[in-house]
Every structure is written in structure tokens, then in C-alpha cells.
Amino acid sequence: MVDLSVNIHQLTMKNPVTTASGTFGYGLEFSDFIDLNALGGFIVKGTTLKHREGNLYPRMAETPSGMLNAVGLQNKGVDYFIEHIYPKIKHYDTHIWVNVSGSTVEEYVEIAEKLKDLDKISAIEVNISCPNVKEGGMAFGTTCPGVKSVVAAVRKVYPKTMIVKLSPNVTNIVEMAKTAEDEGADSLSLINTLLGMAIDAKTRKPVLSTVTGGLSGPAVKPVALRMVWQVSKAVKVPVIGIGGIMNATDAIEFLLAGASAVQVGTANFIDPQVTVKIINGIEQYLIENNFKSVKDIIGALEV
Amino acid sequence: MSKRVVDAEIIQVKHLNNKYFTLAIKPLEKLEKIEVGQFLQLTVPNAHDVFLRRPISIHDVDYETNTITLLIQIVGKGTQKLSLLAKGGLVNVIYPLGKGYSIISKGQKALLVGGGCGIAPLLYLAKELNRAGVEQQIIIGFRTKEDVIEYEQYNEIAPTFVTTEDGSMGERGFVTSHPLFKELNVFDKIYTCGPEVMMKAIAKRAKEANVDCEVSLENTMACGIGACLCCVTPTVHGHQCVCTEGPVFNSKELLW
Secondary structure: OOEOOEEEOOEEEOOOEEEOOOOOOOOHHHOOOOOHHHOOEEEEEEEOOOOEOOOOOOOEEEEOOEEEEOOOOOEOOHHHHHHHHHHHHOOOOOEEEEEEOOOOHHHHHHHHHHHOOOOOEEEEEEEOOOOOOOOOOHHHHOOHHHHHHHHHHHHHHOOOEEEEEOOOOOOOHHHHHHHHHHOOOOEEEEOOOEEEEOEEOOOOEEOOOOOEEEEEOHHHHHHHHHHHHHHHHHOOOOEEEEOOOOOHHHHHHHHHHOEEEEEEOOHHHHOOOHHHHHHHHHHHHHHHOOOOEHHHHOOOOOO | OOOEEEEEEEEEEEEOOOOEEEEEEEEOOOOOOOOOOOEEEEOOOOOOOOOOOEEEEEEEEEOOOOEEEEEEEOOOHHHHHHHOOOOOOEEEEEEEEOEOOOOOOOOOEEEEEEEHHHHHHHHHHHHHHHHOOOEEEEEEEEOOHHHOOOHHHHHHHOOEEEEEOOOOOOEEOOHHHOHHHHHHHHOOEEEEEOOHHHHHHHHHHHHHOOOEEEEEOOOOOOOOOOOOOOOEEEEOOEEEEOOOOOEEEEHHHEOO
């Protein structure tokens, strides 16, 4: 038996595999396909203070080895989540984290205050990196003062584990990571999507209603790996790796680069059972390579 | 009804003309009950440049032989690759997905209108309407005679009329040019699938005649199971996913 458990701040996860916000709905969408209890945790989609309709269709473009999205944080708001969704998911025996987003610092604070009393929500993931909304989101995550303003304010009101999700659309992600750590982040997750665009040459128009969108999928994996490697060397808090993980080998690469856990995102759209396959694949890798614990491979990259 | 992800054996690939082909597949487990108008998400095997699954409408279902038939139009690199599949190979499908058409009651009258590849969900629908004892008529519209497919199959189930834009077969013009549209109020329900501009025109005529109308949308989607929120359409209830709240909507629900 190998030990698959990992720690993120004060939380122990049964394995390092969680799901990226916005790719896994509220978990329930996948309950026909997998046992959600098998996951290390799942992260529910971006939640805002008020209901958001999101951007106009079309919101998606298939790209080489990936896709662009411009959903724009469509959700029914934090109160709806607490009243209608939370009761349906709280019985699951795994970590459930809520990804939160706001257009002002005050909104982030208000959402965090509403979520802190939910027993089963063991952490929030502060999203300062959504590229698809006009206000907030990435605007906070691309400057050190922006990062500081949100992270410090949420830290004051949220006593449980606070994960900060970083944007790759910056000149130096290590600076953003260090700022978030200094302001009290308990963990950092990265990367969110890379800003990109798609054009339809036939119509001479952009494919997405918003012109630009966020790129995800295996196309971004090398960038994500590099950033996870850089950040995990520079900070003390645990890093959660995200970016184009399609299989166990991809996940293992992130762990080797220094991530203590991973989030599987776009791959869920192609194979709704991929998370469980990745967990099994990591276990197999550990057995074949004579590791007793997955912790033995975290940051074990030999440079 | 639970959603499944399962491998399926390709038992027939039949090219109908240079645009359309049918793909018959046999899931390697007993078929789930499929509602009329539902769809599945199909992998495109051996295509490194096709990243996502392709949502394909269910054309026909045969529970006795455990077979699902799909009618596919070659429109892009994904469907192009699918057209090259051969009997005996495997594809992976997620099914059954979405909300389909609602079946009206025995003795009521239905008009089915399909445009181009939009005729796909109407075959299984027409068969189920027949079983339910619904009286129906079918209009299938194409650009030109060479594009017309499966007329005989539809006509076997119910009286079927063809329209072509150039008049090379059947009535000349769009589906709405057909004389049946002059007396729409004899019908209790209009079921349609096809280009959005066609469905909008039909929904408008249905509204004028005070007849209920169900349309099937085909927005581009990533997951097909309501997780990615990419395929939304504006409705009276706000943005709704075509993959879970549709693909079939009552036209009154849509902001058309």
C-alpha cells in the first residue's frame, strides 16, 4: 500500500487530485460517472456575490491541443450556492472548496464571510485571475498592489484555509506569488487560463463574443509547469498545480515540479472519469518506482 | 436514466452523398433508454488536431440490436475525420445527453420540419410519434436535389414532403414555402430542427398560428454535461445550457 495523502496547509487530502474551478460544475454533474468521494477534493465553480449571466454566446473555441473559453463567471451568486447547492454536496466525504471572485475588494470579503461558517467548505480559492470579466478578476491578479489588496482583506475575515489562484498573464509570477504569501495566503494554485484569441477567417470575425478568452488544455501545460516550478522554489506555502493535466503522467510532472496537489480541468470535458484514472495512475507510478508515499515525489525534480 | 461513458463498436458507415453519412454504433453494454431528441458526445479517434468530443444528435435507436444510428454532415475537421471511420473500430460515447422533444397524445396532429442535417433527430421522433398514435406530416428541406437524403425512410413512417431551394425536387423554396404552412393551425405541435434562421422563421409562423413549437439547437459545446457553461442560449430564464436544458426548447422559452 502506498500513501497517497498530501497536506495543503492544515488540511489532509486523501490524494493530490482535485478539480479546477469552472470545469467541474458543482461536482454533481459528474456523479453519474465517478464516485466523488474518490477525489482528493473538488472545487466548485467561480462564485460571485450576486447572480451573473456571464458573457454572450459564443463562449468557446477549440484550438490546437486546447480550447479558449469566455464564460465570464456565470453563476447564481453565493446565497444561491449556500441555500440550494451546498445542501446537495455537503455529504460527500472529500474536500469541497469554493472558488470566489469579485469585482471589488468588498465583494471578495463579503463572499468569504458568508462561506466561512459552512462546515464542509474547508477552504476557499480566491480567484484573482479570471481573464473573462471586465472588472475585478485578473485586474487584481496582475499587479502586486492588486494582489495585496484582495488577499490582505480576505485574510482578515476568513480564518480557514485560503488558497489564492494566480494568473499567468504577468511578467513575473514569482512576485505575485510572494505578495500573496506575504499577505497571508495558505496555499497558491496556478495557473489560471492564458489570455488568447481565435479568429474565423471565413467570416473575418472573432470566434468569441468577447474577442479574447482564456486558453486551457495541454497547450498550456509547459507554461504551467515552468511557473509551478518557479513559484514552488520561491515560496514556503504549498502550491497546487493546474494546467493541461490530461493523465497521471502529467499530474506526476506537476508534483515533481513542486506542486503538493493538482487540479484537473479541461480534461474533465473530454473524459468525465479522468480524475479517477489519474489517481489510479499516480498510485501505479509510486508502486512501480518503489515510493511509499506520494509526498516523496513532491518537488523531487532532479535538475 | 443515468449518463454513461462507454466504448461502442462501429457496425456501419454509410455515405449517403458527398455531404452526409450515417454511423451505426453498438455500445459494448446494454443500451440506456434514449429519449427522442437527445444527443451523445462522440470521440474523434486518431485525430490529434481534434481536441474535444463532437456532440451528435441521435438519428435512430434500435434496442433489439443494441444500436444507435447517427446522421452526420461533414462540416469541419472533426466530422471529416469521423467520415473516415471504418466498420469494426471503436469510438467512445457519453450518452444519453440533454432534454429531448415532448411527445404529444394519441389523436393529436404533429408537423415535423427538418432542414439539411437537421432532419437527424426527426427519424427517431417520427417513429416514436407513430407508436404514440400521433397523426403526423413531415417536411424535409435541402438546397438541391443532390443533397436530399433518406426521403424514403421518412415517407415510410408518415407522409413526407421535400422542398429544395432551387426547385430541383419537390416544392421550390425554403421549408416555410410549403403549402402546409398556410394552415398551420390544424396542427397541435410543430417539431423542428435545422439552421437557426429556419427554426426562427418556423417559430414565428407557429406563434402567429398559435401552435406550440419545439426547436432543437446545436450550439458549440465542450463538455455536453452542463459543467463548462460554453453552449448557453438566452432564454426567458436567463442563460441556459443547450446541453442540459436543451438541445430541445419550446420556442416560447427562447429570446428569439
